[in-house]
Amino acid sequence: MHTENNQRHNIYQYSIISELDNPSDDLLHEWGIYCGLEFDNNNENDLDKYWNDLSNRLPNLFKIALDYIWLPTPxxxxxxxxxxxxxxxxxxxxxxxxxxxxxxxxxxxxxxx
Structure with missing residues (x-):
């Protein structure tokens, strides 16, 4: 399971998301911060609030996340x-x-x- 967690932290695994395909140094830095965050499963049901709370700390990931949070689901x-x-x-x-x-x-x- 530890290997799986490390694999999930590899930004290039998510290259299907065009913004993550060729990440800038700033985006790689934010990704490192994001992967180090502790998640509280009890308080993170509202994705919009979650990403708005992180918008100043992770502005590039915030923009990407909001694009994908609101995609219509077929x-x-x-x-x-x-x-x-x-x-x-x-x-x-x-x-x-x-x-x-x-x-x-x-x-x-x-x-x-």
């Missing part, structure tokens, strides 16, 4: 996500707490299982 992706949620919420998992479900969801969609 219906096929939504349907696929509902199918995945049905997998997560099988009959054996119906009594999970909200926190357990959030953690399971995060692990599933980040491939940490």
């Amino acid at each position: 219906s096929c992706a939504v349907e696929r996500n509902f199918s995945l949620y049905n997998t997560l919420l099988d009959k054996d998992r119906q009594n999970l707490t909200k926190e357990s479900l959030k953690q399971l969801n995060m692990m599933y969609f980040n491939h940490d299982y």
Whole structure:
């Protein structure tokens, strides 16, 4: 899992995002700061607020993030996500707490299982 975390910190893994394909020195510096941030899963449900709070510290990543936060989601992706949620919420998992479900969801969609 440690190797997976290091791999996620590699900005070039996200080169499908055109702004990250050939990052400037400033963007690489911000990326390093971003990767070192501690995340509080309880308080980071509002992506707009999260990135606005970081806008002064990470102005380049802030601009990129806002572009992608507000991209419209095609219906096929939504349907696929509902199918995945049905997998997560099988009959054996119906009594999970909200926190357990959030953690399971995060692990599933980040491939940490």
